[in-house]
Amino acid sequence: MRRVLLLGLLFVGTAQATDADDLAAALKKARQWTARGQVEVSVFFPPRxxxxxxxxxxxxxxxxxxxxxxxxxxxRGDSEAVAGRPSTRFDLTPKQGAAARWSLWIDREWNVPLAFEERMPDGTLARRAAFLKVNGALARVPVQAVPPVVGLSAVLKAALPGLRLPAGFTPVAAKARAEGQGGTEITLSDGVNVLALIVAPRNVRPAVGVASVRVAGSGGVRFVWLVGNLPDAALKTALANVRQVDEAGLGTFAAPVDAGR
Amino acid sequence: MSQFEPDMIGPERNASDAELDALFAAARAPNETDAGAAERFLAGHRARLAQTQATQVQAIAAPAPRPLWVNRTLVTALASAAVIAGISVLRPTLMPADLPASAAYAVYQDALGEGW
Incomplete structure (x- = not known):
């Protein structure tokens, strides 16, 4: 009985690893190749x-x-057709926290995505993009060099003491805001979802997916915004203990960068 | 027996009485000096009476003057109220207004990636 159970667990583990590996292979190929055609894009958050x-x-x-x-x-989900092409659906469920969950439809022949879907924790659709029609061949994607960002987590921790990043999220990019706006923008990622963390001289009105806190900066009063597809309570909790900001360290990452992991 | 010697007091007593009678008569008859003194007395009395009445009327009409520390506290409180009122009125112009939520969404939109 134990052997059967162990074999079952091993099979399940192997199956999950295989699903993740298959998806990783498709995403890796999508860096160089993409389908073209007619795509319907719907965005419900941020509202427009x-x-x-x-x-x-x-x-x-x-x-x-x-x-x-x-x-x-x-x-790995069911086999479904997207724009008339056989595809496999992969569901991404967060292991912890209240991050959005995703579904990706991967073309079974080309092994590239044909559709994405992002849903909020309560199941509400946040974003969806899916091919309605697909051209006969893949198109080449220009390769974009991704400079690594080293030490951003430590810098962010020192710059914003008290910041509690939502579960799974880590800083992956930072850049200075436009000269007229002032401040710094930091991108947080959990692998697929992103959050925008902004240090700004002005506050922003609260709204769905937008939380902010007033802090003390070296040059006077500053405001920290956190924007993203998370419940408001999670956004506010992340900023609840932030009292001050030291932007000197963040200045190292002033140039627009976007790093992959 | 009398206690006075008649020979010694008879003529002297008559002279003194006459002088006293004349003196008393002069004192009883009012003259111009007496009238002036009475007028001065009455005028002063009326003046004192009027001053006393005026003081009492003022005391009723106006309360007793406040102590100095009360006046200072009152002035300080009024000045503070004026400063607070001024700050309350001017603060909206001193502190920039909050940005609309679209400013936050625009940053998030940039982080999402191209094409959304």
Whole structure:
């Protein structure tokens, strides 16, 4: 009986690893190749006047495979057709926290994504992009060099003492805001979801997915915003103990950067 | 027996009585000097009476003057109220207004990646 149970657990573990590996292979190929055609893109968060539009390629999703494997359980779903092409659905469920969950449809022949879907923790659709029509061949994607960001976590921790990053999220990029705006923008990622952390001289009005706190800075009063597809309570909890900011260290990352892991 | 010697006091007593009678008569008859003194007395009395009445009327109409520390406290409180009121009125212009939520969403939109 124990052997059967152990074999079962081993099989399940192997199956999960295989699903994650299969998805990682598809995402790796998608860095160089992409399908073209007619894509319907719907965005319900952040809110916009016209949520749905049509384009000729899937929008970019900044997947970070290492973080994704750490923070999400990848499960292979049913075989479904997207724009008439056989595909496999992969479901990404966060292992902890209240992050959004994702579904990706991977073309079974080309092994590249044909559709993405992001849902809030309560199941509400946040974003969706899916091919309606697909051209006959893949198109080459220009390779983008991704400079590594080393030490950003430590710098952020020193710059914003008391900041409690939501479960699974880590800083992956930082850049200075436009000269007229002032401040710094830091991108947090859990592998697929992103949060925007902003240090600014002005506050922002609270809204769905937007939390802010007033802090003391070296040059006077500053404000820290946290924006993203998380419950408001999670956003506020992250900022609850932030009292001051030291932007001197963040200045090292002033140039626009975007690092993958 | 009398206690006075008649020979010694008879003529002297008559002279003194006459002088005293004249003196008393002069004293009883009012003259101009007496009238002036009476007028001065009455005028002063009326003046003192009027001053006393005026003081009492003022005391009723106006309360007793406040101690100096009360006046200072009152002035300080009024000045503080004026400063607070001024700050309350001017603060909206001194502190920039909060940005709309769209400013936060725009940053998040940039972080999402191209095409969304």
């Amino acid at each position: 006047t016209t949520p749905t539009r049509t384009t000729n390629a899937l929008p970019a999703v900044p997947f970070r495979p290492a973080l994704l494997a750490r923070n999400f359980t990848v499960t």
